Amino acid sequence: MKLSTSIGVGFDGDPQRLASRVRDLEAAGIDRIWGGEIYGFDLVSTLGYLAGQTERVELMTGILPVYSRSPALIAQTAATIDALSGGRFVLGLGTSGPQVIEGWHGYPFDKPIGRTRDTIEICRKVWSGEKVVHEGKAFSLPLPEGQGKGLGKPLKFMNRMHRPDIPVVVASIGPKNVELTAELADGWQPIHFVPDRFEQVWGDALAAGKAKRPPELGPLEIIAGGMVALGDGPEVAEAREAARGHIAFYVGGMGAKSKNFYNDLFKRYGWVEEAEKIQDLFLSGKRAEATAAVPDEYLDLSMLCGDEAAVRERIAVYKGIGVTCLDIQPMGADPLGTIEKIKAWVED
Numbered sequence: 518m519k520l521s522t523s524i525g526v527g528f529d530g531d532p533q534r535l536a537s538r539v540r541d542l543e544a545a546g547i548d549r550i551w552g553g554e555i556y557g558f559d560l561v562s563t564l565g566y567l568a569g570q571t572e573r574v575e576l577m578t579g580i581l582p583v584y585s586r587s588p589a590l591i592a593q594t595a596a597t598i599d600a601l602s603g604g605r606f607v608l609g610l611g612t613s614g615p616q617v618i619e620g621w622h623g624y625p626f627d628k629p630i631g632r633t634r635d636t637i638e639i640c641r642k643v644w645s646g647e648k649v650v651h652e653g654k655a656f657s658l659p660l661p662e663g664q665g666k667g668l669g670k671p672l673k674f675m676n677r678m679h680r681p682d683i684p685v686v687v688a689s690i691g692p693k694n695v696e697l698t699a700e701l702a703d704g705w706q707p708i709h710f711v712p713d714r715f716e717q718v719w720g721d722a723l724a725a726g727k728a729k730r731p732p733e734l735g736p737l738e739i740i741a742g743g744m745v746a747l748g749d750g751p752e753v754a755e756a757r758e759a760a761r762g763h764i765a766f767y768v769g770g771m772g773a774k775s776k777n778f779y780n781d782l783f784k785r786y787g788w789v790e791e792a793e794k795i796q797d798l799f800l801s802g803k804r805a806e807a808t809a810a811v812p813d814e815y816l817d818l819s820m821l822c823g824d825e826a827a828v829r830e831r832i833a834v835y836k837g838i839g840v841t842c843l844d845i846q847p848m849g850a851d852p853l854g855t856i857e858k859i860k861a862w863v864e865d
Contacts, residue, residue, distance in 0.1 A: 523844070584624045
């Protein structure tokens with residue numbers, strides 16, 4: 518089992534401090550760091566910088582929205598960071614949501630499944646070094662006759678790839694998108710993961726996708742985890758409150774009343790009334806009440822908190838359902854010490 522952690526959706530504008538932090542994470546035993554991209558600093562430039570500041574740790578986009586760049590440019594970006602890092606790049610893709618895609622990028626949030634499939638397939642064609650010809654639901658290369666100037670022709674990547682099989686991870690939670698992930702991707706990165714309800718929520722979609730999965734892709738990597746706080750002191754209570762606020766924001770406010778993917782997921786986990794209450798309170802401006810409405814049961818099942826024996830038992834639950842990369846957010850006064858302990862436990 519690998520160990521990963523997030524650098525968030527940006528940094529404080531001090532690249533030296535960011536590099537120092539990531540080198541510390543690398544030294545403590547983190548195998549992979551990843552970051553998000555919403556509407557702040559772009560993730561590609563950040564990881565390109567970190568490629569030259571690190572030696573061992575994998576660098577992952579988690580996620581690069583498929584609406585933010587053309588598939589060919591995504592493929593070029595992945596090839597570049599992979600070469601700069603000496604083969605340590607993992608391409609994490611996702612759709613994001615209508616609020617960001619239509620509000621920030623100015624593109625209609627349409628054909629999310631087709632766009633994700635086309636992006637993965639075009640990336641792999643680019644990395645193969647062959648001329649790229651593709652006819653998909655969202656993209657066709659070259660443009661079909663009657664579109665554009667009619668001057669497009671099949672092109673191939675100009676440089677020598679460091680490796681043609683850059684891993685592709687998809688962040689997905691909807692059943693059809695999870696099915697696509699299990700069919701085509703090297704790895705899957707769900708959010709707000711509750712391992713005890715894994716089969717209930719994800720089982721059918723994963724099975725349907727794996728039934729169509731090419732054998733050469735090998736087993737599907739699963740990247741999942743949660744906040745970590747060891748002991749029984751105030752750091753555990755602080756971690757629980759941080760997790761409570763995080764889930765309240767997603768379930769309550771990440772999307773419109775009629776379209777919130779995270780609210781739908783919370784309901785699929787079984788917290789139907791709680792999801793509706795959190796959303797109603799959050800959208801009416803009562804954020805503190807919305808946060809307080811997050812059920813303790815969710816925190817108990819989604820976090821790695823408590824004494825060391827209890828946390829080791831929870832790690833075994835993640836291992837038991839097939840999680841291959843434990844993603845953690847260490848809390849407390851000594852996060853690097855916590856990482857070192859977790860690293861030893863996941864390798865035990």
